[in-house]
Amino acid sequence: MEIYDQLRANCDKLLEAYHTNLEDVQKLQETLIRDILPSVTDELNLAPDATEWAEEWLSDTASIFRIARKNKFTKSFTLEAIRKNLVWRLDNLWPIPDPVPMNNVHCISPDIALDPFGRPIVIVETVPLEVDVDVVKQGILQFFERVRINLYEIGRATDRGQDIPLQCIVLLDLKNLTFQRVGIDIMSWAIREVIPRFPGMLAGVFMLNYSWTHSGLWNVVKRILPSAALGRVFFPTQQETLQYFTALALPREYGGDLPDLAQLNAPEEGEGYPSHPSPQAGAGSQEVSLEDLPSTPLAAFISPTSLLNPFFGYPATSSPSGRNVPGLHHGRRRKRDLLRTLAFLWWNRWHSHIMFALCVSIAILLVKTRRRFPLFQWIARLKLPIRS
Structure with missing residues (x-):
């Protein structure tokens, strides 16, 4: 009953916080309806029905309590969070869509x-x-x-x-x-x-x-x-x-x-x-x-390195409708597919180090070559312009 015990402990803790802070939350609601809502109404130029809809949400004690609890019942943080949430709701949930x-x-x-x-x-x-x-x-x-x-x-x-x-x-x-x-x-x-x-x-x-x-x-x-x-x-x-x-x-x-x-x-x-009701929804609107x-x-193809691939390392495919569990692209696990994936992952992990080491090696080789073969230096001098 591990799940039961965990959810019971969470529930007891939540109810204790609710009863302890209920009076403060209700006072907070009064402040929100009296001060914050008129400010948002003027700022966004809300119509009366939008204001009434917003006030309904502010009257939801459980919702206000949950936001206050998330902000550890700090009044200033809670007021700011609720105000932002109210503006978001007006932008995304109002007017009420079909x-x-x-x-x-x-x-x-x-x-x-x-x-x-x-x-x-x-x-x-x-x-x-x-x-x-x-x-x-x-x-x-x-x-x-x-x-x-x-x-x-x-x-x-x-x-x-x-x-x-x-x-x-x-x-x-x-x-x-x-x-x-x-x-x-x-x-x-x-x-x-x-x-x-x-x-x-x-x-x-x-x-x-x-x-x-x-x-x-x-x-x-x-x-x-x-x-x-x-x-x-x-x-x-x-x-x-x-x-x-x-x-x-x-x-x-x-x-x-x-x-x-x-x-x-x-x-x-x-x-x-x-x-x-939504003002956009007329009497003849259809659902x-x-x-x-x-x-x-x-797309039907699933990359061998995709996190959605249950056969990680091997290419897989799913039906175009997406209704079936993905299956192996070639019908079986081929060693060459796995080697190709391992090579890709190895190169993806170490390619920057390899390229750096290669550039350093080439630079060292060029320096040693110039020291061993001064002929290159003599040829380089011949190319210099002749001074009078």
Whole structure:
């Protein structure tokens, strides 16, 4: 029960910090709404509906608490961080765009199941990336915002005296994960640009159906994630997942007693934004489906030295659709391919030293040659201009 003990300790520490600093956070919210919001409204010339939308976020005590905790509850740093976050939200999340359908995201209703510490459960199924990159990025932004709103709504419905959920648990199903360079770029963008705008919202991420074929991708991701986030990523077996959540909180796909994911309530599939409609969305606007967008062409060849190559040292290929696990380019491990890769890596590591040694050797050889053969010096004198 190592995962259970670790998450329990983290939860206890978080709740202790929440109760200790709740009064200060609420005073901070008053300052934000009274002083910071009017300043941002004047600076950006916000319309009344945008100001109201911004005030809704500032009224989210859990979100403000998480940012304050990230800044160690230092008032000046927290105010500056919240102001920057507010401006970022107005630039990237307002006006509210048409929702991107995300049939692979399932936020289990708290009436159905919660984790052992009363936190909502979100299940994300990985799917092949076959749509425009900008649409995927917009979907990621909407996902995090909808999870935040889901936590906010659950907190509002919580009875007085009970602890509100400050975080959620994410189950990331890697079964259909594909090896695509563009996917790495999007993941890096999300880790650097999006997740820091929603600090501390994910209590833990359970990587389900992880195998050795995903090791290359994980090696890339763990270099980007901060050390604190790495401690919240788990790679449990199915038995360990069942021990933590119990069968009553998991769908059938993961060995639980709940109905299939397709039958569970999934508010991420078109719901989740607050009440203010986007001014750009008219009565006749149509929802853009991911299936209606053009596919992005992907390279089938995987370099022998790529971190995405499960057969490191040998050239590999993946299907153009990216749906299959990569296979060996020539169908087998050829010694010449490995020798070629080793030679490339050796040259890439030592070529600068070799070139330097070669240049020094040539210089020494030229000096010794001039000393041994003075004839060259006599010829050089003949070429000098004759002085009168």
